[in-house]
Amino acid sequence: MNFKGRFFMKMLRTLNFFLIIGSLGAFSAVAWLVGCGTTKSTNNSGGTVTTSLSDPPVCSTTSVPSGPFSAVWVTVTKVTANTDANAASGDSTSANSKCFLTQLGSKSGLPAGDYQQIRIYLLANDSSSGPSTNNCGTGNGWNCVVDNATGPHELTLPSEAQTGLKIPSGQIAGGKFTIAAGQSADLDIDFNACASIVKAGASGKFLLKPVLHAGEASVNNATIGGTVVDSATGSGIMGAMVLLEQPSTVTGVTEPVDQVVYATTTDASGNFFICPVQGTPGTTTYDVVIAAVQGGVAYNPDIVFSVPVGTTLGNLKLVSEGIGNAGGTLAGQITSAGASGAIAEDVTLQTFTKATPTGGTETEVTIPWLSTNTTQPAALPQNFMTQATANVVSPAVACPASTDCYNYEITLPASAAQVGTFSGGSANLPTPPTTPTNTINYDLLGTVPNATPGCTTSPAIVPTLAVTPATTTPVTVLAFTGCT
Numbered sequence: 001m002n003f004k005g006r007f008f009m010k011m012l013r014t015l016n017f018f019l020i021i022g023s024l025g026a027f028s029a030v031a032w033l034v035g036c037g038t039t040k041s042t043n044n045s046g047g048t049v050t051t052s053l054s055d056p057p058v059c060s061t062t063s064v065p066s067g068p069f070s071a072v073w074v075t076v077t078k079v080t081a082n083t084d085a086n087a088a089s090g091d092s093t094s095a096n097s098k099c100f101l102t103q104l105g106s107k108s109g110l111p112a113g114d115y116q117q118i119r120i121y122l123l124a125n126d127s128s129s130g131p132s133t134n135n136c137g138t139g140n141g142w143n144c145v146v147d148n149a150t151g152p153h154e155l156t157l158p159s160e161a162q163t164g165l166k167i168p169s170g171q172i173a174g175g176k177f178t179i180a181a182g183q184s185a186d187l188d189i190d191f192n193a194c195a196s197i198v199k200a201g202a203s204g205k206f207l208l209k210p211v212l213h214a215g216e217a218s219v220n221n222a223t224i225g226g227t228v229v230d231s232a233t234g235s236g237i238m239g240a241m242v243l244l245e246q247p248s249t250v251t252g253v254t255e256p257v258d259q260v261v262y263a264t265t266t267d268a269s270g271n272f273f274i275c276p277v278q279g280t281p282g283t284t285t286y287d288v289v290i291a292a293v294q295g296g297v298a299y300n301p302d303i304v305f306s307v308p309v310g311t312t313l314g315n316l317k318l319v320s321e322g323i324g325n326a327g328g329t330l331a332g333q334i335t336s337a338g339a340s341g342a343i344a345e346d347v348t349l350q351t352f353t354k355a356t357p358t359g360g361t362e363t364e365v366t367i368p369w370l371s372t373n374t375t376q377p378a379a380l381p382q383n384f385m386t387q388a389t390a391n392v393v394s395p396a397v398a399c400p401a402s403t404d405c406y407n408y409e410i411t412l413p414a415s416a417a418q419v420g421t422f423s424g425g426s427a428n429l430p431t432p433p434t435t436p437t438n439t440i441n442y443d444l445l446g447t448v449p450n451a452t453p454g455c456t457t458s459p460a461i462v463p464t465l466a467v468t469p470a471t472t473t474p475v476t477v478l479a480f481t482g483c484t
Contacts, residue, residue, distance in 0.1 A: 071146040072197070073135050074155070074208075075123040079189070081177070085116035085169045114176040118214050119164025120189065125154055145197055145206050155197070155208045167212045170248075173261075173278040177214065188276045189214045190262065198346060199374070201387035201406065209346060209383060209449065213261055213278070222281065225273040226313030228266050228290055230299075230320060231432035236270020237299065237318060240292035241368035244274060247287075250364075252460035253445065257352065257364045258287050266292075281310030285422075287357075291368040291413045292318055298327040298469070300415040300436045301367050304427045305357035313427050319436040321415050325469035327370045328414035331393070332462075332475030334446060335403040336386045336455075338483045342404045345455065345483050346383050350445045351412060358421035358428075364443060367417075373409040383449075384408055386480075403479075414469040416440050439468045446478040454482035 123130050125141025136144035141154040143161075160166065167189070169175045177187055192211040199206055228240040242265065245258035266272045277286070288304040299318035307313065321327070336345035352364035373393070374384065386404035390397060399405035415436035420429035444462040448455050457480045467473050 070148050071135075072155075073142075073144050073146070073152075074191070075130055075142040077121045077123050079121070080119045080164060081115045082117045082119075083113045083115055087117055114178050116169040116172065116176045118167040118172065118177070118187075118189065120167070120191070120210075120212065121164050122157060122161040124162060125157065143208065153206045156200075156205050157208050158210070161208070165210045165212060167214045171212060172214045173284070187214060188278055190278075192263070195260075195263075195382065198383040198385055200344075200385045201391060207346070207385075222277050222279075222309060223273060223275040224277050224286060224288065224307055224309060224311055224313070225271070226288070227315050228270045228272065228292065228302075229315050229317055231317035232320065234315075236266065236268070237292045237294055238266060238268050238270065239294060240266040240270065240272070240290055240299075240318070242266065242272045242274070243289040243366060243368055244277065244286040245289055245366055247363055250445065253364060253443075255354070255362050255364050257445075258289070258366050260366055261286065263368075277309050279309045282308050284309045287363075287365065288313065288316075288427075289365055289367060290316060290318065291370065293326055293370045296326050297321065297323060298325055298370060298413055298415075301353070301413045301417040301440075302429060303355050303365055303417050303419045304429065305355075305360065305363075305419075305421040307422045307427075311422070313422075316427060316429065317418075317432045319415065319418070319432045321413075321436055321438060321469050325414065325438075327411045328440075328467035328469055329472040330410045330412065330442065330444065330465060330467065330475050331408070331472050332444075332477060333390075333397055333405055333407050334384055334386055334478045334480070335400055335405045336448075336480040336483050337403045338481075341402040342388060342399070343483050344388075344404045345386050345448050345480055347386065347406070347478070347480065348383050348447050348449055349408065349410070350447075351410065352443045352445065353417055353440055354443070355417060355419045357419075358423070360421070365417075367412060367442070369410055369412055371411040373407075409472075412440075412442065412467055414438060414440060414467045414471075439466055441466055444475060444478075446480070448480060448483065455480055455484065456482060 123142045125143055127142060130142045134142060136142060136152050140152045143155040143157060144152045145155055146152045190213045195211045196209055197206055198209050224244060228237045229235060230237055242263065243260050244262040246261055247256035248259050250257040262274050262277060264272050264274050285306045285308050288307050290302040292299045298321045300321065302316050302318060304313065330351065334347050336343055336347070351367055353367050354362055355365050356362045372382070374382065384406040386406045388399070388404055390399045390405050391407055393407040393409065397407050415438050417440065418429050418432065420427045422428065442465045444465060446457050457478050459476065462476050465473050465475060
């Protein structure tokens with residue numbers, strides 16, 4: 001059973017990314033299986049749950065800047081849930097006969113309780129059987145990425161793909177998904193396919209490093225939307241990057257850090273519409289962050305704090321940095337080494353600027369990237385795979401002895417952010433200046449996802465990197481050591 005596009009209940013919208021939900025062997029007609037944890041169910045009276053899978057269109061080929069992928073295909077064999085946040089993969093799969101989904105978007109019974117762990121299982125690429133139609137083609141496995149230049153490539157899956165790609169409580173909105181006795185709920189799993197793909201430098205393979213979030217989504221009003229316009233002309237800005245963020249705690253950073261939960265791009269008229277958004281309409285809030293470059297001209301970023309789910313923001317004005325200014329660039333090197341010398345690592349870089357909501361605490365806000373010297377989409381914080389031979393930049397920079405490295409170049413908005421806090425039905429952004437303040441400070445954080453505790457970087461974060469239009473700001477080397 002194949003499904004195409006973003007599915008949420010009755011296929012509310014179609015995007016440029018695709019998900020295969022397969023009818024697989026032992027599962028017969030069961031495309032998704034939601035297993036019930038048996039250790040901590042609090043009530044024998046069940047509720048019903050509708051499961052949906054969604055993905056953001058940040059590297060859509062129809063958006064500007066154009067992303068590198070035309071499609072991503074993954075074959076999902078089942079989805080399981082558990083009330084125990086620390087449950088092992090096998091603890092969630094012993095579902096009773098009432099506890100399954102026969103197809104995506106159908107309803108199933110679940111014991112009442114607070115579910116704190118969700119797992120997604122993918123079909124192995126070397127499996128001898130799968131969906132009747134394999135959209136990856138012959139020789140590309142059951143999970144693949146289709147890039148615009150060379151067609152489909154097999155996605156190398158992590159070992160967890162068969163034991164379940166875990167969505168822990170920290171990646172579930174509110175820390176848990178509650179099923180009340182006799183009530184129904186909607187579970188949205190946000191599979192950020194675009195941000196989950198890393199191209200290994202040495203081998204050229206495409207690796208799946210899943211970025212997953214989950215939470216309850218209301219069928220009605222589970223949206224955040226608006227229109228991004230040029231402050232001088234009032235015209236809509238096509239391809240502006242829009243991030244929905246929520247604060248979290250990050251090791252090495254003293255302030256709260258706004259992490260990306262959802263991402264999208266604006267249409268030809270500057271409109272954006274993100275749906276479904278997890279949370280309670282009118283109560284759950286997100287910080288909306290916008291950046292854009294159009295026709296080689298960059299704009300300042302907008303930050304609107306505390307936007308409730310169910311809000312349409314109206315016109316959000318961005319200020320042009322001027323003709324010939326396509327942003328500013330951060331350039332530097334990541335190195336990685338273990339006890340025995342060079343070792344390849346998958347390093348995530350994030351760039352923040354400090355902003356303060358009205359009556360709130362100063363926050364490190366993630367700003368969308370305008371471009372980067374990788375094959376990945378620019379909008380989101382992304383991964384860089386260090387390699388034995390330094391990638392080519394100008395001027396050339398080699399890897400230091402006994403290290404693997406990657407030389408990155410990240411182009412960002414180069415003018416000060418306009419900051420507002422939502423209240424009274426308004427974004428409350430200040431009146432746009434005639435010309436922007438053409439400098440902005442960024443902090444750069446490098447982390448190794450799922451690294452052993454010994455794999456650390458010095459410095460932990462590089463602060464106060466001043467970026468101005470059409471210039472390159474050099475960054476201190478981020479050296480990861482003690483890696484395995």
